Amino acid sequence: MKPIAFVTDYGNDDEFAGVCRWVIELIAPGAKVIDLTHGIPPGDVRRGAFALAAAVPYGPEAIALGVVDPGVGTTRRPIAAAAGTGHLLVGPDNGLLSLALDELGGASAVVDLTESSFRLDPVSATFHGRDIFAPVAAHLARGATLADAGEPIDPLSLARLAEPRVVIHDDHVAAHVAYFDRFGNVLLDMLARQVPDGLRTLGTRLVVEAGADGREAVAASTFGDAVEGGMVVYENAIGRLAIAVNRGSARDALQIEVDDQVLIRAA
């Protein structure tokens, strides 16, 4: 059986993710569930999409089960998609799966699970993770095909996330805060390779502007390239442009929020 890679915004305190895991065990005894994370901020579809996209290039062929679903029970479609040589993805059609599908070269086939025969009976209005998505993922793990799971729909009809708006000049770039990680690192909605060479060369002195303030920083490869408390601008482990403070929090230092603009220029 393929493993099931599981990501949600259910958090680590309620039993939601656990109930889904138990449903999977009932339908596909012995199936392996690999928890990617259940700590996506509530309803933050984009953060969930980033998490899935960060993981799929590093794992084996699997069933990616994603549930960040603020529109549960409304008209948004529950879907399952095939991509790459053997990846399957299950979740709501709200953009959550879109970046992972991009990483895998796009969806080769998609089905609508609204009337899936794999649903639990009855289906609740508020817990489709338990009643639709986990059961479908479990049946797929057991070897069911997409065609068994639902009705074919056009891959081009899938919801997508809003495109990031970045500014790229020779002497400065501007992007927005996509998310923060636990260490207070600031992840921007821009890839490091989009940054002009003149700003990327290791050791280049930079200024990071968020709001009215400017902070000195250095183009670096890792946190320890700055003195303790010093700020670095770096390419993170999935190619994203990011800002950190060595043994500190760039989020706190810059006093910024998700979606705030950040400008990075030569010092």
Add this chain to the structure above:
Amino acid sequence: MKPIAFVTDYGNDDEFAGVCRWVIELIAPGAKVIDLTHGIPPGDVRRGAFALAAAVPYGPEAIALGVVDPGVGTTRRPIAAAAGTGHLLVGPDNGLLSLALDELGGASAVVDLTESSFRLDPVSATFHGRDIFAPVAAHLARGATLADAGEPIDPLSLARLAEPRVVIHDDHVAAHVAYFDRFGNVLLDMLARQVPDGLRTLGTRLVVEAGADGREAVAASTFGDAVEGGMVVYENAIGRLAIAVNRGSARDALQIEVDDQVLIRAA
């Protein structure tokens, strides 16, 4: 081997749950542990009981291992119980297992683990999860019987939770906050089917009173049945009466705490 469904208030930061998982692996190599949640609020036996009861109807026959045990090391009994056709439950006799046992039709047999031969030696005074409950669950997973695990006791002697106090009239109901979930949804100590039809019909306009204030709400099936920021009263995925704010937090909107009374009446 039956899987072990594991729920505690150990949290997700300390190594307590992890040490229990490792103890299980030592005694029952290859046993599957399904984490329901370890985020039960510290010592909140009732919340733990709700979590277990929400899960057992959806999983296969298993060993439910529950540790929410503020009285660890005192005279409360460690127990294991059998229920249904093949469920086993292990935990302290403080009500934690009671709602799941109810879901399964009651305990058919119970043993006291105080002198169980499956305990680790020595038994610490403060970590019975590691020293009693996890080892007993692991031995049961390997096929040991209840009789092997401890001394029989009367199922009717088990501790129970306090019964909820609800008020039910044709034009209003009153109940109390049982718990909140991560999304700020308010779960009441009342089942949705206890609510009179006149208040339950989808689309019925309601007023939710907590403390002095009243908030407009609508009887609905899911969050998206209200406008963004609107309040819904709904039956949650385990039949409980609940209150939510679409893309918001009912907990914050109502400014209430666990055990506070909530009155719901026709508008």
Add this chain to the structure above:
Amino acid sequence: MKPIAFVTDYGNDDEFAGVCRWVIELIAPGAKVIDLTHGIPPGDVRRGAFALAAAVPYGPEAIALGVVDPGVGTTRRPIAAAAGTGHLLVGPDNGLLSLALDELGGASAVVDLTESSFRLDPVSATFHGRDIFAPVAAHLARGATLADAGEPIDPLSLARLAEPRVVIHDDHVAAHVAYFDRFGNVLLDMLARQVPDGLRTLGTRLVVEAGADGREAVAASTFGDAVEGGMVVYENAIGRLAIAVNRGSARDALQIEVDDQVLIRAA
């Protein structure tokens, strides 16, 4: 395959630990990962070392994979070590593995993973959990030897944690806060067996001084040995001297922080 016991400071919200789990599944399909915890405070190497040391005596032979690594990408060495009859430990050489190695009788062999052939290619500068440590642990789980994993180095060259500074007198002891657990219990950098008998006898009335204040407490074996709200000084489940408040938080009661000094004397 030996199980992999996994402890990090990656937290429970980001996908870091999940990506490592998925990398392990790619390299060692079917390998069992036992999460000890991922909630070590960011960069708190000592807390991570305590967690590992608390777990290894209770589990089977395994591969302990630890990543608390504030110096990632700098000159600190990534290492793998053998200890006991068949334990293997993988992580940064910053003291994280040191206490577990002590529990196991010291390292019998250590290799430097800097140039390990098991690394992913390329190796990022900031995510060695994914790119070095998890892959090495996965290959070891599949049966690779330490010699396959890296270059031998002298076990005596490994980094160690600072030694605790304790004061021991017949009528008082002084130690420091090593960490807190979820329940607000205060764990000191001192073993219970270091405390003179006159202060340890159960029921002995004590005073706990932190800062200027003194709080009454009692030498006890478990929380319930005090009245609700009462303070106990006890030997915790891994032999450490600890302070708790029955159904409360000693951390809150004493208003102390990690590394603060605590003096315990006869009343």
